[in-house]
Structure formats: structure tokens, C-alpha cells
Amino acid sequence: MQIKHLRTFTAVASALNVTRAAERLHLAQSSVTEQIQALEADLGxxxxxxxxxxxxxxxxxxxxLDHATDLLSLADEARSAVAELADQPSGSLTVGGLETLCSSLLPPVLTTFCTAHPAVAVRMAAAGSGELRSGVRAGDIDVAFVFGDGPPEDGVERATVARERLSIIAPPGHRLAGRNAVARDDLADEPFLVTVTGCVYRRMFDEAFPVAGVGRPRLAGEFGSIGAIRALVAAGLGCALVPECAAAAATGLTVLPWVGEADHVPVSMLWRRRRVQPPGLRLFLATVRGGIGAIRPDGGHRRCAERTR
Structure with missing residues (x-):
């Protein structure tokens, strides 16, 4: 069995789709099919x-699949152990994140890392929370960044690297414009735009405005992305609760700090638990702890817009 065939097999087994597996592996579909056929012929x-x-x-x-995961992990550890002897770490590193984090929090850290370690080929992948977690577990993503703490996961390490303040975005000229902050009572019956149930952004809204709570805003609609919600807020359809870095990307909108029991959301970093971490990943984790540490996980931090400039 060849290691590359096992990697291709696990990618297809994860996606159960040759086209998606080929895109993830950056291979032609014909190459993926040939490798699977070769592995089947080898194993009979x-x-x-x-x-x-x-x-x-x-x-x-x-x-x-049970054995392939272990074999690939051992191969990565062997490669990492040998690479430890190299003066300049090389290889590749796939960093995943929610789209909001990929466009705000991660660029400064990636710039610092790539400047210090130019031989490591870095790839960024934006995806939803579920896809990011499964990608880390499968080994397709080396390290991922998501909002929220989440439950412990077997084989996955987790660290809170920041706490992002929440903000209310409202249409231009909104009645609350000019306020230093707003609380729940200020928003009673206000039309709000939310993402679908199960999405991390929807969870932020539900925690900030419990169903049984007094002064819960009126839901004006569910939408598939924060980008779509920002555009609809700008069009005057309603307000929304978003992380500060998502609010910072909204030009021309009324942005108001949210004050309440759930006024911050953790930013978590996830990576696979291994006996020996690849040098590139080990150095990236150190860079994150040193760079994103400036955001101060204790809750006090600068605006996201200022961090990314």
C-alpha cells in the first residue's frame, strides 16, 4: 500500500464523492479513480x-478506513520526527476558518508566519464550523478557527485564543444611531435578521436573546450567510447581532456595541492530537499564541478593524 493511495482513499471515504475528494486533494478526478482502483487491486x-x-x-x-487513519497519522509523525532535524521547516500547512475570521483575524497571523517560515506552503480554507471540525479530524485541515467553545472531541486539541465582542448592526439612520451601546430592552420588537438554526451565528443570537426572555426582537427572516445579512441590513430590512469583526466590515451601517450577559464570543483554535506535531504546525501554533495573544482572551481588546490593518 502506498501512503498517497491511503490519503486519496480517506478523502473519498470522507466525502463519498470523487469530484469533491479530487477538489480537496487538488487532483484530477481520473487520478483519484486510478489510485482507488490501484489500492483495490493491491488489497484484492x-x-x-x-x-x-x-x-x-x-x-x-x-x-x-479504521487502519488508514492510524497509518497516515504514523506516517505524518515519522515525517515530522525527521523534519525536526532540518534547519528550515518546509512542507505544507492548511489553515481553516469561518469566512469572517479568514478575512479579519487570520491575515495578520498568516503574514507573520509566512514571513518567518517562507519554505512552508500555506493554504487557507474558508468553511462552516461542521466542515472545519470534520476536516481537522480527517487530517485535511491542520488547524481551524471557529467561534464558540464547543464540546470536547476525541483526538482534537482546542484552545481559546481570543474573545470577540458582539455588536448590533442596523440600517443607516436607525433610531438608535448615536448610542454608545444598546441592551436587550432597547431592541424589543425590533426586526432582526438571523442565520438558520444550528449555525454558530444563530447560537449567538439565541444566547443573547433567550426565547423566554423579555424584550426579544422580532425575527424578520433567516438567511444563509453573514454577508447576505449585512447587505439586507444596509437595505433597511432589519438589524442583526454579529461579531465585532463582521461589523467592522460593514460600511455605511449603524454599528452599536451590544451590552448583555452574552456580549462576547470565544474564538477557538482546533488541531489534531498527535504524538509528534509537524514542524510547520508546531511553529504556527506558537505564532498564534504569540500573535493573537495581543487580542487578550480576558475580554479587553481593540476593535477588529484596527487589528487587521
Whole structure:
């Protein structure tokens, strides 16, 4: 068995789709198919059931997946142990994050890291929280940044690297414009735009405005992205509760600091637990702790717009 074939197999097993696996691996679909066929020929077993529209793992495929994850982890650790001897770390590093964090918090840290370690090829991937977590567990993403603490996950390390203040964004000329801050009572029955249930941004809203709480705003609609919500707020459809760095990207809107029990949200960094971390990842984690530490996880920090300039 070749390591590259096992990596391709785990990518296909995770996506259950050759096209998506090929995009994740930056390979042609034909190459992915050839590698899976070569692995099946090597093992003398069919790994995927191709009889239906969606790929499914066979019993042999499920059994191999359990071992493939361990084998790939050991291969990474072996490579890392040898790389420790190199003067200049190299290799690749995939950094994932929510779109809001990729455009605000991460660029300064990536700039610092890439300047100090130019031989490490860095790739940034923006995705949702669930996709980021599964990517870390599968090894497709080396380190990811999400909002919220979340429950412990097997094989995944977690550290809170910042606390982001929450803000209310409102249409230009809103009745609350000019306020230093707003609280729940100021927003009673105000139309609000939210993301769908289960989204981390929706969780922020639900924690700030409990269903049974007094003064809960009126939901004016559910939308798929913070970018769409910002545009609709600008059009006058309603207000929204967003992290400060998302508010900083909103030009021409009324931005008001939110004051309440849930007025901050943690920013968490996730990475796989390994006996030996790849040098690039180990150095990146150190850079984050040194760079994002300036945001002061104790709650006091500068505006996100100031951090990214």
C-alpha cells in the first residue's frame, strides 16, 4: 500500500464523492479513480459500492478506513520526527476558518508566519464550523478557527485564543444611531435578521436573546450567510447581532456595541492530537499564541478593524 493511495482513499471515504475528494486533494478526478482502483487491486478487495448514485463504503472499505487513519497519522509523525532535524521547516500547512475570521483575524497571523517560515506552503480554507471540525479530524485541515467553545472531541486539541465582542448592526439612520451601546430592552420588537438554526451565528443570537426572555426582537427572516445579512441590513430590512469583526466590515451601517450577559464570543483554535506535531504546525501554533495573544482572551481588546490593518 502506498501512503498517497491511503490519503486519496480517506478523502473519498470522507466525502463519498470523487469530484469533491479530487477538489480537496487538488487532483484530477481520473487520478483519484486510478489510485482507488490501484489500492483495490493491491488489497484484492472492493472498497466502495458503486452500484447506486452515491458511493458507499463496503465492509472491506470500513475496515480499511479504521487502519488508514492510524497509518497516515504514523506516517505524518515519522515525517515530522525527521523534519525536526532540518534547519528550515518546509512542507505544507492548511489553515481553516469561518469566512469572517479568514478575512479579519487570520491575515495578520498568516503574514507573520509566512514571513518567518517562507519554505512552508500555506493554504487557507474558508468553511462552516461542521466542515472545519470534520476536516481537522480527517487530517485535511491542520488547524481551524471557529467561534464558540464547543464540546470536547476525541483526538482534537482546542484552545481559546481570543474573545470577540458582539455588536448590533442596523440600517443607516436607525433610531438608535448615536448610542454608545444598546441592551436587550432597547431592541424589543425590533426586526432582526438571523442565520438558520444550528449555525454558530444563530447560537449567538439565541444566547443573547433567550426565547423566554423579555424584550426579544422580532425575527424578520433567516438567511444563509453573514454577508447576505449585512447587505439586507444596509437595505433597511432589519438589524442583526454579529461579531465585532463582521461589523467592522460593514460600511455605511449603524454599528452599536451590544451590552448583555452574552456580549462576547470565544474564538477557538482546533488541531489534531498527535504524538509528534509537524514542524510547520508546531511553529504556527506558537505564532498564534504569540500573535493573537495581543487580542487578550480576558475580554479587553481593540476593535477588529484596527487589528487587521
Amino acid at each position: 478487495a472492493i472498497l466502495f459500492d458503486r452500484s447506486k448514485r452515491r458511493l458507499r463504503l463496503t465492509d472491506a472499505g470500513r475496515r480499511l
